[in-house]
Amino acid sequence: MTVQNQLFINGEFVDAIDGGRIDVLNPHDNSLITSIAEARQNDIDRAVAAAQAAFPAWSRMQAAERGHLLMKLADAIEANIDELVEIESRDTGHPVRDCRNLDVPRTAFTFRYFGGMADKVQGSEIPVEPGFLNYVKREPLGVVGQVVPWNFPLMFTSWKMGPALAAGNTVVLKPAELTPLSTLKIAELMAQVGFPPGVVNIVPGYGHTAGQYLAEHPQVAKIAFTGSTDVGRKIVGASAGNLKRVQLELGGKGANIVFDDANIKAAVGGSAFAIFHNQGQACIAGSRLILQESIADEFLDGFLTLAQSIRLGDPSDPSTEMGPLTSKQHQQRVLNYCDIARQEGGEILLGGKVPDDVALSGGCYVEPTVVRAQSSDRVCQEEVFGPFVAVTTFKDEEEALAIANGTQYGLGGGLWTQNLSRAHRFADQMRNGMVWVNCYKRVNPGSPFGGVGSSGYGREMGFEAMHDYTEAKSVWINVDAQIPPFYPR
Ligand code: NAP
Ligand code: MG
Numbered sequence: 250m251t252v253q254n255q256l257f258i259n260g261e262f263v264d265a266i267d268g269g270r271i272d273v274l275n276p277h278d279n280s281l282i283t284s285i286a287e288a289r290q291n292d293i294d295r296a297v298a299a300a301q302a303a304f305p306a307w308s309r310m311q312a313a314e315r316g317h318l319l320m321k322l323a324d325a326i327e328a329n330i331d332e333l334v335e336i337e338s339r340d341t342g343h344p345v346r347d348c349r350n351l352d353v354p355r356t357a358f359t360f361r362y363f364g365g366m367a368d369k370v371q372g373s374e375i376p377v378e379p380g381f382l383n384y385v386k387r388e389p390l391g392v393v394g395q396v397v398p399w400n401f402p403l404m405f406t407s408w409k410m411g412p413a414l415a416a417g418n419t420v421v422l423k424p425a426e427l428t429p430l431s432t433l434k435i436a437e438l439m440a441q442v443g444f445p446p447g448v449v450n451i452v453p454g455y456g457h458t459a460g461q462y463l464a465e466h467p468q469v470a471k472i473a474f475t476g477s478t479d480v481g482r483k484i485v486g487a488s489a490g491n492l493k494r495v496q497l498e499l500g501g502k503g504a505n506i507v508f509d510d511a512n513i514k515a516a517v518g519g520s521a522f523a524i525f526h527n528q529g530q531a532c533i534a535g536s537r538l539i540l541q542e543s544i545a546d547e548f549l550d551g552f553l554t555l556a557q558s559i560r561l562g563d564p565s566d567p568s569t570e571m572g573p574l575t576s577k578q579h580q581q582r583v584l585n586y587c588d589i590a591r592q593e594g595g596e597i598l599l600g601g602k603v604p605d606d607v608a609l610s611g612g613c614y615v616e617p618t619v620v621r622a623q624s625s626d627r628v629c630q631e632e633v634f635g636p637f638v639a640v641t642t643f644k645d646e647e648e649a650l651a652i653a654n655g656t657q658y659g660l661g662g663g664l665w666t667q668n669l670s671r672a673h674r675f676a677d678q679m680r681n682g683m684v685w686v687n688c689y690k691r692v693n694p695g696s697p698f699g700g701v702g703s704s705g706y707g708r709e710m711g712f713e714a715m716h717d718y719t720e721a722k723s724v725w726i727n728v729d730a731q732i733p734p735f736y737p738r
Pocket of ligand 2: 275
């Protein structure tokens, strides 16, 4: 496996001006993969200047041609699947099985979708006073800054870059310094398939330096951020200088409600996927399991048995179903929540610790963890972002809704029921950006993705994302209107 470990600016891999480097580790055993160049202010300035210089030609290029380049990138991703699977798995700890079935194909799928979208975004003509033509164009914003976290680095690169580029913006993207390697590989493929220099620039670096500076940058027209709510607030503050646009995807505390009329077997499987896929490191994880009292025991029997059977281990083993968390620091954070659960009087029904297997002791592993808690407990209110699910129970629909809507977050949530009226009623009443009924964590590049409340604002995916990456311009033409003089003289 060869990896890029420099910055990608103006179509070339280059060293950082200030020469800093950051170690990139494999969370399976914390061994060193490589050390990457660390972008600081000078490098961000260089990247923004390159993106600014590339903007006029890129934004005026025929939209279908921009789209074609994105489709060629999707093809290149598929042609390089083996290498991308290896890079993503080693850098993040995602099992190769997931990288092959989800991370890589979904990345190609998303780039291809937005490739097709490039020439589908249309303006409109407004029926104004006779004699005037008023039309609305959708124009790109300019240089867009994007800050991507470490939980799905490859996939989120496509979510962020796809709509921005399709709409005609140029991009400066900062991957998390923990997991920059797949994004740098994408940059290499972009250069290969013919993206003009400067259209995309990748600047790995620390959030509080490179990320903050990018969010403050006066020549950046929009900042798109995925990460924690606390950092989201800093991004909003940083944006104020030039009033840049902001799009925030800040995580959640997904309510996953199981009613007594649900198909229990389907709900057990879907609920395990909702929390344990990607080691629970997902903003839309179903991290609160909210069970109707009458079926709670039956459900938990099946759920605990399934959770216990999840094959935890080396992500490079094709049979592994759950890998390590992405960093030592994050492992400690999740283990700390296990302690908080105990202190709060929560009952640990499963896990709550690192695995006993000595082969995994050098890595960032945490066992699938199930905790019975009260809905006001910290473990039911704060995002743990690990293989950690908090279980509560309810008597009736009203109580279920109060629990579901009872956090500061509002990203994704869902319910399991065979009652059609209840499904619609709940979908209407859940204070969320996304609701799933008899499924969980469904995502498609055409369907808007984002949240309300402390989960942020703005939407990724679909026409909504294209809208958020463009500005409306209203143009008035006097075709043959006789305008009475405003100051008759
Ligand atoms: P984070 O601090 O919010 O980091 C997310 C990204 O933002 C990283 O690339 C980070 O860079 C960057 N960043 C940090 N400070 C910044 C600043 N002042 N200005 C601009 N960018 C900045 O999240 P984290 O520390 O990685 O994880 C903490 C918690 O956040 C998690 O446990 C989870 O609850 C939540 N989270 C949510 C999502 C999500 O999908 N919504 C993703 C990741 C984390 P560095 O890597 O250098 O810090
Ligand atoms: Mg890593």
